[in-house]
Amino acid sequence: MSKRKDSCDVIALSDKQAQFACGHTGPKEFAHQFWGERRDVKPEIIAAKEKCGKCWLDEMRKCIIRCGQCGLPIYPGDGVVRYPDTDRTLPSISVHIVDGTRLGCLRVGCCDSALQLSGEWDGEKFKPVFGGYIVDDDYEGPFTD
Numbered sequence: 001m002s003k004r005k006d007s008c009d010v011i012a013l014s015d016k017q018a019q020f021a022c023g024h025t026g027p028k029e030f031a032h033q034f035w036g037e038r039r040d041v042k043p044e045i046i047a048a049k050e051k052c053g054k055c056w057l058d059e060m061r062k063c064i065i066r067c068g069q070c071g072l073p074i075y076p077g078d079g080v081v082r083y084p085d086t087d088r089t090l091p092s093i094s095v096h097i098v099d100g101t102r103l104g105c106l107r108v109g110c111c112d113s114a115l116q117l118s119g120e121w122d123g124e125k126f127k128p129v130f131g132g133y134i135v136d137d138d139y140e141g142p143f144t145d
């Protein structure tokens with residue numbers, strides 16, 4: 001399990017710099033870390049040179065939230081559980097609150113049981129499920145799996 005950090009950064013994977021269409025110069029190859037968890041970017045996304053590592057980070061940062069319990073990232077398309085935000089045992093990190101509840105991840109060691117699954121984070125909002133699995137796993141992000 002990744003160790004929680006309180007920042008998100010670009011990880012430079014190359015000493016070489018490149019010019020990107022966003023107007024910035026940055027590492028030719030890069031990955032990201034979101035609150036302590038590394039995510040690699042699809043090679044074709046990097047090769048397209050549309051956005052630098054920092055611009056991708058800023059864009060993804062808008063649709064990735066933190067787990068209300070372990071603080072690790074919740075990506076678009078991830079299943080979530082909900083915790084009452086009044087639970088004082090939860091860490092004081094800034095998280096996304098939906099109707100008085102904190103969304104939490106399904107990582108082993110964080111969530112007691114995936115059976116508590118209550119919905120999905122779609123990158124913008126919480127989508128509840130009722131007594132079943134989420135089948136639409138069609139989110140296509142810039143990350144490798």
Ligand SMILES: [Zn+2]
Pocket residue numbers: 020022023024051052053054055056
């Ligand atoms: Zn840029």
Ligand SMILES: [Zn+2]
Pocket residue numbers: 067068069070071072104105106107110111
């Ligand atoms: Zn968690």
